[in-house]
Amino acid sequence: MQNSKKSILCITHSKDTFPIEWVIKHLNSAGVKGVRLNSDQFPLHVQIGGSIKPSTFNSENALVQSDVGTVISTEDWLIDESNIGAVWHRKNVTSDLSSALEGDILGQATRESESIKCSLLHGLSDVFWLDHPNIQMASENKWLQLRLARKAGLDIPATLFTNIPSQVTEFYKQYKGDIVAKMHTPLTVSMGKPPAFVYTSKVTEEHLKDLASLRFSPMIFQQRIVKQTELRIAYVDGHCFPAQVNLNSEDDKELLDWRKAPPTISNWKHIDIPEELVRKIRVFMNSMNLKFGAIDIILDMEHKYQFLEVNPAGEWGMLEAELNLPISKYIAQTLIKYSN
Template identity: 45%
Template sequence: TLITNKAEAVREFFQHVNGRMVSKLLTALSRSMEPTSFFLYTSIVKEEDLHDAESLRYCPMVFQELIPKQWELRVVYVDGNIFVGALDASVYPASQADWRVPGVKMGSWHHHQLPDNIVRRLKTFMDRFGLFFGAFDFILTPSGEYVFLEMNPIGEWGMLERDLDLPISHAIASTLLANG
């Protein structure tokens, strides 16, 4: 992952990841994910996109290697409780960068069990930062590797509760009541 507003750093990173790169904003510009709302999604960067890289000086962005996906995971952590939803990436191959893009046929959310070593790492991460809540994004590659993308401090989770009947809001309410 590279966070920068320097064109040369982006060009070097593009070469480092062999031209397989995505970009996204540091923060979302939208208050809603409704189709009528303006929202900038994660996008695949092509070499010709780098011709205008100098304009980055006005707006730092996040750049990451484009990772092959089998599953996309949203992992919600609430005070030691972990809730996981998985999307089968093969259902929407037209959007290898971002499943939220309007018009992309998205499959349904599936339950997923994280390996113990990933669970331990999540708990260590949250403990070290002193956080009770976080929504993590992971990719599970076709070779079975879990790749951490980011932790969203206010990430969305309602779709997991709705579609998978996960008690996330109950866990949040219990944590708030217990910790003030």
């Protein structure tokens, strides 16, 4: 592993806890400075300035000089773009400016701040990203995920994305009423039990009578997979760190979504996965251009690993906290490995 004298910029938010701290600790232990940037503190407590000057060319029309640079600073530190070797993009959160502004100016300032922040940070194009926000955003496409997962040889549930009621009715009949509904976009970033989360839910005959609402909000429907267990796999640059959801009773195991389980019941257990599954996951993640992701998989009663989705910036802290999986160490090593 190469060492780097440049710093690693770690983008997160002010309420992030041990995952960011673990990674920065590993970076510092390796002699590389990890700089924490709380994205929600811009622009009130973080300053970002980017400058770009006209290029200079010689008599043969060859580029001689092109001055482009970004500086990021807080009360505690300052870093120049030229001193950034890699960027870990964990989370981005929009700043709350309501303590300083109100009315129309609040909305305008919030939009402008977020736009400029993302423009300047995402423009750090000459460094390694884990992963670049543009790639993360493109990878949120669940339809693309399922198509590329299938192409990589992963098993997937029969799936329907639609706002056409008749398609849902036919899908329901085709799988003898054993289907579930879910949303494409998450309402939470937590691995805990969120109060506002719309869980994966079973579709019933009563639901079929109220499909007219699909015209306002399409949904995803899938064949329900009878599960042995569910897995979350943290993927870091070709390495898989799998964990099994531990639900103590048979009733708990029937949950369609493990996030419904009380925190005192649902926790994590070690599990080994076949090397063939690891190989297919690598092919899939490469096709998504992702070096990091939190992958959700169901192990069904026929011992098939059914791919559900990958979260490009998904949570993994509880896996390391409970099982001591070296995820943060591998994230730090990957950032150093590819650092300029």
